[in-house]
Amino acid sequence: MRLGLILLAGCGPAVVEVLPVQGSALGGEVVTLRGARLPAEPEVRFGGALAEATRVDRRTLEVVTPPGVAGVVDVTVAGRQDGTLEGGFTYVPLDLAFAEAPAHYLPEPAGTTTAAVAGDLDGDGVAEVVLVQDGALSVWWNSGLGGFVEGLAPAVDAPVGGVAFLSEGRLFTCPAGEGDPLRLTWDGERWGPNGALPASAPCHGVRALTLAGEEVLAELGDDGLRLRTADSGPGADGWPTDVAVSGGASDVVLLDDALVIGTLEGPLLTEAGPAGWREAAVGRLPASDCAVGAMDVLDVEGDGEAELAVACADGQDRLYRGDGQGHYFEDSAASLPVDAAVGAALAHADLDLDGLPELIVGNRGGVDRLYRGDGARFEDWSARLSLTIADTVAALPMDVDADGAVDLLLVDADGARLFVNVGE
Numbered sequence: 001m002r003l004g005l006i007l008l009a010g011c012g013p014a015v016v017e018v019l020p021v022q023g024s025a026l027g028g029e030v031v032t033l034r035g036a037r038l039p040a041e042p043e044v045r046f047g048g049a050l051a052e053a054t055r056v057d058r059r060t061l062e063v064v065t066p067p068g069v070a071g072v073v074d075v076t077v078a079g080r081q082d083g084t085l086e087g088g089f090t091y092v093p094l095d096l097a098f099a100e101a102p103a104h105y106l107p108e109p110a111g112t113t114t115a116a117v118a119g120d121l122d123g124d125g126v127a128e129v130v131l132v133q134d135g136a137l138s139v140w141w142n143s144g145l146g147g148f149v150e151g152l153a154p155a156v157d158a159p160v161g162g163v164a165f166l167s168e169g170r171l172f173t174c175p176a177g178e179g180d181p182l183r184l185t186w187d188g189e190r191w192g193p194n195g196a197l198p199a200s201a202p203c204h205g206v207r208a209l210t211l212a213g214e215e216v217l218a219e220l221g222d223d224g225l226r227l228r229t230a231d232s233g234p235g236a237d238g239w240p241t242d243v244a245v246s247g248g249a250s251d252v253v254l255l256d257d258a259l260v261i262g263t264l265e266g267p268l269l270t271e272a273g274p275a276g277w278r279e280a281a282v283g284r285l286p287a288s289d290c291a292v293g294a295m296d297v298l299d300v301e302g303d304g305e306a307e308l309a310v311a312c313a314d315g316q317d318r319l320y321r322g323d324g325q326g327h328y329f330e331d332s333a334a335s336l337p338v339d340a341a342v343g344a345a346l347a348h349a350d351l352d353l354d355g356l357p358e359l360i361v362g363n364r365g366g367v368d369r370l371y372r373g374d375g376a377r378f379e380d381w382s383a384r385l386s387l388t389i390a391d392t393v394a395a396l397p398m399d400v401d402a403d404g405a406v407d408l409l410l411v412d413a414d415g416a417r418l419f420v421n422v423g424e
């Protein structure tokens with residue numbers, strides 16, 4: 001008997017079962033873990049995620065499930081030798097369900113909105129929204145109550161054409177006409193300019209990208225694209241500049257090692273870096289007759305290979321898949337629902353926590369679309385949002401109420417609508 005006790009004490013904990021065996025990917029549910037030799041201060045993991053756990057007795061723990069992604073996970077109790085129950089718990093995805101927040105959850109529009117971006121200005125992990133309204137900036141802070149309140153906005157000398165978030169919550173703006181680009185920092189109480197930047201030509205938008213390890217700003221102009229690092233002017237430090245695009249650049253994204261520029265004739269794949277830029281080898285991206293409204297890069301299947309989605313301003317939206325060798329082919333007919341509205345904004349987020357992205361298409365003079373991804377293609381689930389015809393400027397997925405489920409802010413020229421994810 002005495003020997004048996006010593007042997008048992010030398011063994012690690014064991015996990016026999018978790019009840020119930022499944023729960024929401026949101027986490028936060030109390031489950032019972034049964035096992036043996038469970039420690040007084042248990043360290044429990046669901047997959048890689050640490051769970052809050054308290055011991056009821058040596059054979060029973062009460063565990064709060066951590067947030068996860070739909071699928072089966074191992075459940076582990078740490079010990080001298082970990083005790084693991086393989087596939088011990090199954091996370092189930094959320095329903096795609098949304099409730100529109102009342103209008104007073106959002107600030108009144110201060111003018112016609114032409115651009116909106118989301119990012120974390122103060123580093124508290126909750127996103128703010130910065131809008132360009134009649135050439136001025138407007139800042140919406142998360143109210144902590146599931147909505148936004150208008151806050152102190154940086155003053156600008158000249159109308160702003162585009163705004164982007166830099167690292168550490170800094171903002172970059174480029175001018176709509178005559179004027180200087182600005183780099184702006186919120187110090188917790190006031191806005192300060194953070195160094196003068198060399199001027200450039202007027203812009204109607206700007207994107208922050210990481211190119212060859214450097215933070216690069218790509219300004220969208222009526223004559224093409226201009227690149228600058230966050231600290232310098234276009235062309236400084238040997239960086240490429242002024243990629244001329246007939247009809248102007250409407251958007252730009254990074255696709256693996258390539259820069260894709262949105263043009264009136266379709267997405268244009270280029271290879272860019274400190275040594276210069278050049279048009280990509282013929283055939284890497286097929287020619288297209290789509291006037292690009294907006295683009296997005298996402299991984300439809302979760303296989304680690306990037307796909308390119310394009311919202312077209314003059315016809316059916318597009319999806320391009322890669323072959324893993326740097327070439328892309330169009331797969332729109334098999335992958336996307338039919339939608340020929342004027343595409344103006346595009347974003348993706350995993351709204352149902354199944355590990356696969358949903359796609360949100362913002363349309364101008366049309367109804368926006370919500371497409372659910374099933375790992376191969378997208379299905380139209382727009383009916384889950386009470387959408388109306390609008391001039392959508394930006395689709396901004398973000399967790400407004402910090403409950404782990406991504407919500408959706410759709411910003412249009414005259415206001416915004418907030419759809420709170422209420423899926424369970």
Ligand SMILES: [Ca+2]
Pocket residue numbers: 119120121122123124125126127128
């Ligand atoms: Ca914040």
Ligand SMILES: [Ca+2]
Pocket residue numbers: 298299300301302303304305306307
């Ligand atoms: Ca993929």
Ligand SMILES: [Ca+2]
Pocket residue numbers: 349350351352353354355356357358373
């Ligand atoms: Ca999903």
Ligand SMILES: [Ca+2]
Pocket residue numbers: 398399400401402403404405406407421
């Ligand atoms: Ca949420």
